Amino acid sequence: MNQALETSTRKVILSMLKTSGPLSVQEISKQLGITEMAVRRHIHSMEKDDLLETKLVRQAMGRPTNVYTLAPKADELFPKKYMQLTLDLLDELLEDQGHEKIERLFEGRQDKLESRYQPRMLDKSLEERVAELAQIQNENGYMVDWSPTQNDTYTFSEHNCPIAQVANTFGQACQCELALFRNLLDASVERTECLAKGGNKCVYIISKK
Template identity: 60%
Template sequence: MNQEMDVSTRKVILTMLKTKGSLTVSDMAKQLGITEMAVRRHLNTLERDGLIEATLVRQAMGRPTNLYSLTGLADELFPKKYHHLTLDLLGELVSEAGEEQVERLFERRKERLISRYGEQMEGKPLADRVKTLAEIQNANGYMVDWNAAEDGSYVINEHNCPISQVANAYNHACQCELMMFKSLLKADVERTECLVKGGIKCSYVIHNEKN
């Protein structure tokens, strides 16, 4: 019970810093109705986790004091609705220029990603290219695992899709990802399951290297 209360209090502190900006220990203690010692205990945990940072500021009277504020890492804890803006903008583009223009945008994004990551694949055997691609997708939020099958093929599983809302509306995004995998891996790649089409993950089977 105490642990749950501690977590709840830390969430309240993060919300206060988000809505009110930088605060001192005294400010937080007054608003929370707890002692400054208790506030400092929570701040120590949040600082250790990289969610807040302290800045020493001088005052007109008395000793300098610490002002606490959120880090960029903490900002990611709060809801983001970027996909709404993206979908609105793509919808406007469809109205103005047609769906073909949106598909061209996805194609250009695919080519840019291939150019960005291609060097990391150069000179590597297929197994290492699969591993590298899994690491790239993991870093981009796709929650990836991969494995080698007994028949010599490989499987990449993506358990999360950061662009699922966009891909639901514009299926060409999924097609571009598949083509990107084929280009980076220089192999035959088959998508056997898709989150957007009701699967529990996006699953890709890499059959063999292209000649």
């Protein structure tokens, strides 16, 4: 079976479990028209990826059988409209309460992130703080790389922006990120390229104050 077909069958099984609820290997095999052995191979692969949960179900006749349901991690594979909902809510807030409310909203988010991550910066040199910030941003999907240049100066690049759609519309997101970096690093931070302004990545130059 080629890779494309393997992937397609896996997606179909996930969709079946999403729409039909718990299913046994036999039920999946019957609905798909493939062998139970083939179904078990897909099930085993998805269990290794933490996409499925299994439960032993007793039957009126015969031996108990395993049924499979989607694990919480599998929910991430299905389409979401969270970003559009966020944009719609921000637009409503802007129309109803104006720019000052939006400013306070983003500043409040910045304060919470700063409180969350400041303990990770304690007792570290600037280079260690830059490395820790890169780890934090990578944990949040920003695809960061960084490197020292000269005289305690560092280049910090984000190749992805998980909130790009928000940042494209609300520049406050970018302003608060810059302020957050300055506060966490206790350093001079300047942005020289920005994804939200048409750049290929977000680039920051970091140096001692």
